[in-house]
Amino acid sequence: MTRYLLTKLIEAFIAIWGVVTIVFFVSRILGDPAVLLVPVGAGQQEIDNLRAALGLDRPLLEQYFHSLLSMLKGDFGISFQHTRPALDVVLERTPATASLAGLALLFGTLIGAAAGAIAALMRGTVAEFIVMVAALLGQATPTFWLGIMLILLFSVELGLLPTGGAGTWLHYILPGLTLSVFVSASIARLLRSSLLDIMREDYVRTARAKGLMPRTVFFWHIARNALIPVVTMIGIIAGELLGGSVVIETVFAWPGVGRVIVQGIQAQDFPVIQAGxxxxxxxxxxxxxxxxxLYGVLDPRIRRG
Known part of the structure; x- marks a missing residue:
């Protein structure tokens, strides 16, 4: 187990280092932030002085290694826009993203799991057809389009909910609903497929032949094993949501991590981009x-392997 954890931690470090490296060099292609930061009509000397103050006049590789060493110490530099530590700028947006992501993931998972189980247990019925059509539409509908439609309906036409921003629980409804639609649709389709596959396994038929209660067979032998691919998807979705849903945070003007990264890109604020x-x-x-x-908890064979 220790070796497994060590391997995973090394892989995680390499992955993060790769992302940091790619972002560093790609962000430098965006242009010269000094040109955006100086007053209108400033001369070349003022631009050069600002570049020197920001450390942008040094060779690119020197900037890269200096940036890496600083990041290892938790120092991502000073934001060009906000003139304070870039990491602080990003971290103060994290609670907004985490709360929205948690809400969407909670309701999306509960609704998706219930819908997927209904579709699997009631295979061949009208209920399964309705669930699968709804799930397909939920996955196929672009989140930005759904978000805009919800704003037009509930905010512009009906005037029931705010169009964007944050502050009260009402601000969570539209962005949370938009995100949870995709989450629930994805989980419903995957769980249904996984449950049907497990139901056809020999050990399930054996459990039924032994006279076990249907509830015991479903929860202990079917659902537990069917959850493995679902947990994978939930983990991927959770990572994406906690990292900030750029599209949704932009559509609803949500003050989260995704939005601050977009603002950093627009302003060529390298420290904020890197930190975010x-x-x-x-x-x-x-x-x-x-x-x-969690795999090892759900399936002991994985843990022993």
């Missing part, structure tokens, strides 16, 4: 590491 993407990558890797560990 590194945090997203770390969250995604950490969540998926937890998923790997």
């Amino acid at each position: 993407v590194t945090l997203v990558a770390a969250i995604f890797v950490f969540v998926n590491l937890l998923v790997d560990l």
